[in-house]
Ligand SMILES: NC(=O)C1=CN([C@@H]2O[C@H](COP(=O)(O)OP(=O)(O)OC[C@H]3O[C@@H](n4cnc5c(N)ncnc54)[C@H](OP(=O)(O)O)[C@@H]3O)[C@@H](O)[C@H]2O)C=CC1
């Protein structure tokens with residue numbers, strides 16, 4: 046095993062401040078998608094382990110140490126955790142690239158710094174969460190509200206940005222005084238487990254952060270646990286619906302960040318070269334394994350061929366390789382299943398939908414590599430234009446009538462993100478206002494910031510992460526009346 050993986054590798058679960066293999070005997074292998082080799086194995090948690098973790102989180106939530114901790118002290122813990130992560134940024138980035146497959150440019154340029162930024166941003170909020178007073182029409186009464194934590198929160202995370210998405214949830218959950226049980230995706234548990242070492246070193250009290258590993262059954266057990274007050278989930282729309290149904294039945298709080306099929310609108314006057322560069326990044330970042338990936342390019346018919354040819358040439362020039370290689374533009378996809386799913390959509394686009402597939406060399410190498418596929422002349426009804434692929438498969442769709450653009454862009458179950466490319470900022474903003482998506486970027490590749498709300502409309506989710514939205518999502522309002530008479 047390479048040194049950077051071995052160093053400080055944690056493979057045990059973290060429950061009540063202790064590393065443990067749990068009560069079961071089952072294990073789950075985790076693979077290096079760049080080679081297909083097994084990196085290590087992690088425990089398959091049992092229902093008893095889930096119960097132990099939730100009980101520990103519940104005790105910690107009620108403890109004087111955590112419940113009574115002053116906001117400034119919670120802020121300091123988050124700042125210390127941020128410093129520890131930043132100090133080990135390089136080795137966390139290398140571990141993420143090994144376990145997830147993302148190129149170092151992403152893990153060290155986006156995943157780890159974004160996680161550090163979130164910890165610092167929410168440390169800032171810990172001391173600024175205020176209530177309101179209101180002039181009630183009742184004599185001799187003082188009325189105010191308090192924002193209080195929810196309790197034990199289950200954080201169920203996906204495999205595309207394992208560390209970053211975990212911290213989107215963890216930082217606001219802790220800043221607001223909750224305790225958590227984390228379940229990472231079974232494909233990518235390693236940076237989550239390694240973070241527990243830093244949680245311990247930062248001095249976060251035992252039981253406040255717990256991690257259980259395993260498959261979907263572990264996630265289900267967490268969602269169903271009566272002492273879990275909230276589920277914060279990022280993943281597929283299918284599982285999101287299942288969680289919403291169960292959490293709704295049990296009247297639990299729930300935040301869901303689900304799938305997407307982002308439209309990218311390129312108007313006739315757009316700077317095509319800038320749009321090609323930005324769309325290549327938006328479409329192929331993390332090999333397209335991004336819920337906000339730009340995947341449906343609506344291009345004015347007069348510029349369709351120019352755009353499609355340049356997009357295909359740019360995609361073909363990308364160098365595939367192991368995430369740790371300096372020369373890699375595109376890493377592998379996370380698993381053999383994701384590779385097969387992407388290749389199946391390429392077949393569907395070519396043989397069933399009948400779209401034009403631009404020249405595409407075969408992928409080489411031992412790992413789960415998929416060469417980008419660019420389709421042009423795509424129509425709205427084709428499966429490649431309708432279904433979330435979560436791989437490097439891009440569809441260019443011509444439009445003749447700008448008046449139909451908004452309806453065509455919105456003709457999808459999803460509504461997570463969209464982008465507009467136009468030199469006319471008035472036109473771009475009018476389109477942005479009418480596209481049904483939680484985030485719209487104008488003339489830019491996808492960006493995220495801890496201060497900018499993030500989440501989807503329609504089948505892309507419920508609730509928002511980041512910014513003040515996440516503080517609201519991890520708290521509840523209590524009304525306090527005082528009799529002054
Ligand atoms: N919005 C996004 O960011 C993401 C979207 N996706 C989409 O989902 C597709 C499938 O990917 P997949 O990994 O299967 O995504 P899932 O939605 O199945 O997995 C996301 C997380 O939920 C857990 N989980 C799975 N089933 C349940 C359940 N019934 N109750 C509670 N937790 C559960 C998973 O555990 P386990 O890993 O053990 O199954 C994982 O931790 C992708 O092809 C892509 O289209 C995937 C990842 C991220």
Ligand SMILES: CCCCCC/C=C/C(=O)O
Pocket residue numbers: 155205206210279302330334335336337491492493
């Ligand atoms: C730098 C922009 C990257 C956006 C990635 C956000 C991914 C979220 C998700 O897939 O859930």
